[in-house]
Amino acid sequence: MQESFVDSAPIRNLLDRAAGLDGDGGDARLKAIMRDLLEATARVIVRHDVTESEFWGAVKYLQDSAGEIGLIVPGIGLEHFMDLYMDAKDAEAGLAGGTPRTIEGPLYVAGAPLVEGPDVNLTVDPDDTTSLYMTGQVRGPDGEPVRNAIMHVWHADSQGWYSHFDPTKEQTPFNNRRRIKLGDDGRYAFRSKMPKGYSVPPGGATDVLMKAVGRHGNRPAHVHFFIEAPGYRQLTTQINFGDDPFAHDDFAFGTRAGLLPVPMRQGDSASITFDFEMQRAVDQEDEKFSTRARLEV
Structure with missing residues (x-):
C-alpha cells in the first residue's frame, strides 16, 4: 500500500472528524495537534505495513505500561x-x-x-x-x-x-x-x-x-x-x-x-x-x- 492512501479523501475526512475539525467546539490548538498526531500515526501504519495483531499488541503495551510512562x-x-x-x-x-x-x-x-x-x-x-x-x-x-x-x-x-x-x-x-x-x-x-x-x-x-x-x-x-x-x-x-x-x-x-x-x-x-x-x-x-x-x- 502506498503512503498516499493517507491523503485520500475518505482518510482525510476520517482524521478531520476524529480530531473535531468538523465542529466549532473544543480547543482549537488541541484539535490541530490531534489532527497532526493522528495523521502521523496513520502514515507510520501504512509505511511499515503494521498488521492488525501488531497494532493491538502496541495498544496492550500502552495499557500495561501506564505505571512506567515517566x-x-x-x-x-x-x-x-x-x-x-x-x-x-x-x-x-x-x-x-x-x-x-x-x-x-x-x-x-x-x-x-x-x-x-x-x-x-x-x-x-x-x-x-x-x-x-x-x-x-x-x-x-x-x-x-x-x-x-x-x-x-x-x-x-x-x-x-x-x-x-x-x-x-x-x-x-x-x-x-x-x-x-x-x-x-x-x-x-x-x-x-x-x-x-x-x-x-x-x-x-x-x-x-x-x-x-x-x-x-x-x-x-x-x-x-x-x-x-x-x-x-x-x-x-x-x-x-x-x-x-x-x-x-x-x-x-x-x-x-x-x-x-x-x-x-x-x-x-x-x-x-x-x-x-x-x-x-x-x-x-x-x-x-x-x-x-x-x-x-
Whole structure:
C-alpha cells in the first residue's frame, strides 16, 4: 500500500472528524495537534505495513505500561528532545549561556525540607558507602552571585533507590532530598552518601521496550537540581558522574557537555566542586516551574 492512501479523501475526512475539525467546539490548538498526531500515526501504519495483531499488541503495551510512562518518555528520547527544542528556541531568541538544562526525570518529590547553612546533610538514613561532599556557587550571567536562590537537590542511595520510590520501603521520607536556601554570596555546600546509578525495573514495560530495540536501561550515578531565584530563569539540570561506566551511555539521554564532573575520590570520601550559571528571566513566567505533574507527599 502506498503512503498516499493517507491523503485520500475518505482518510482525510476520517482524521478531520476524529480530531473535531468538523465542529466549532473544543480547543482549537488541541484539535490541530490531534489532527497532526493522528495523521502521523496513520502514515507510520501504512509505511511499515503494521498488521492488525501488531497494532493491538502496541495498544496492550500502552495499557500495561501506564505505571512506567515517566521512565519510557526519557528512555525513548522525548524528554531530551524537549530540552534540545527549548535550547533551539532560546538560540533563535538570542538567549544563550548558562548551565545546560537537562531532563528532570520522574522521581522529584515536592515539599522537601527547606534548610539553610554552609553544611547541609542530605542523607539521614544509614548507608555504608562513600561520603559525597559537593560545593560551589550559583552565579548570574555577569558572574554576580545569585541572591535569595533556593536549590532543590535529590538523588538515589547507594542501592540506586530514591526515597518515596524505594520498593524496600526502608528509606526515611525525604532521605537524600532537600531544598537549600542560599545566602547572598550564592554559595552552597552539602554532604550525603554517594548515589548509585539505577536500572529500569527488570521485566517492566521500559525494560521490555529497551530490549526490543536492542538497548539497555541503565543510568549513571547522578544528582538532580532545580534552582529558582527572583529575576532569574528557573533551571532544571543534573550532573552525571564523569567516571561512571554509563556516563556517556545514559539510557535516558541526561548526559550533556558541561555536566560531567569527575568526583575527587580519597579513601572513603569523594568531593565535587561545581558552579551553576543562571540566565536572567525575560518575564515572570521564566521564574516558574513547568506545570508537569509531580509527586507531593
